[in-house]
Amino acid sequence: MKCYLAEDLLQNYIDGLLRKETEEELQDHLQQCSNCQQLHAQLIAAPQTVLEVSQNKQSLGLWKKFKRRMTRRTTYSIIIITAVLLVCAYFFAIGTLTKSKNFIYEAKVIGELWQIDMDITNGMSLLPLTETLYGEENEFGSKPIIGHIIKPKQLVPSPLLESGNSGFLFGVSLHHFANPDYKVIVRLADQDIIFMKENLE
Numbered sequence: 001m002k003c004y005l006a007e008d009l010l011q012n013y014i015d016g017l018l019r020k021e022t023e024e025e026l027q028d029h030l031q032q033c034s035n036c037q038q039l040h041a042q043l044i045a046a047p048q049t050v051l052e053v054s055q056n057k058q059s060l061g062l063w064k065k066f067k068r069r070m071t072r073r074t075t076y077s078i079i080i081i082t083a084v085l086l087v088c089a090y091f092f093a094i095g096t097l098t099k100s101k102n103f104i105y106e107a108k109v110i111g112e113l114w115q116i117d118m119d120i121t122n123g124m125s126l127l128p129l130t131e132t133l134y135g136e137e138n139e140f141g142s143k144p145i146i147g148h149i150i151k152p153k154q155l156v157p158s159p160l161l162e163s164g165n166s167g168f169l170f171g172v173s174l175h176h177f178a179n180p181d182y183k184v185i186v187r188l189a190d191q192d193i194i195f196m197k198e199n200l201e
């Protein structure tokens, strides 16, 4: 075998890619040729090869880390989505309007504030949803506030929230009641309780 041929084959020989006959011819040549022996030794110890191996190891490590991180992120996402769904279900799906027999309240004027203190008495949690009622558009192009509607919803007490959510305080500025149309409606399952200028308490 000629040297140039042996040189071309050496890397494949090291990588074990040569067919048996070629390999034996190359081995014969290596035993006779100190130049090719030297080249063979250099290729085996070549820093380039070492570098490639360590780079491969590194990228393998990065890939593992990336995979691990993705898995963790997916887990977090699932936990967060589940929590959000639970809270949504808790606030909007499970709640029903409280019945008047389970509902007590105290309305009073404190300074410039009108407020109503509400409690539920059947062991459920209380979450009033409030909406603002608007009147017809006036000459200034804005719709005046003519009321607030409070919907005291009762909810199954949730382990997600602290216990003792049976009370709720709602307040509006007293000046709303100067408008004769303004009212606060507390909407229960079986009746409306309406507060106006004439009956603030």
Ligand SMILES: [Zn+2]
Residues within 6 Å of the ligand: 002, 003, 004, 006, 029, 033, 034, 035, 036, 037
């Ligand atoms: Zn040679």
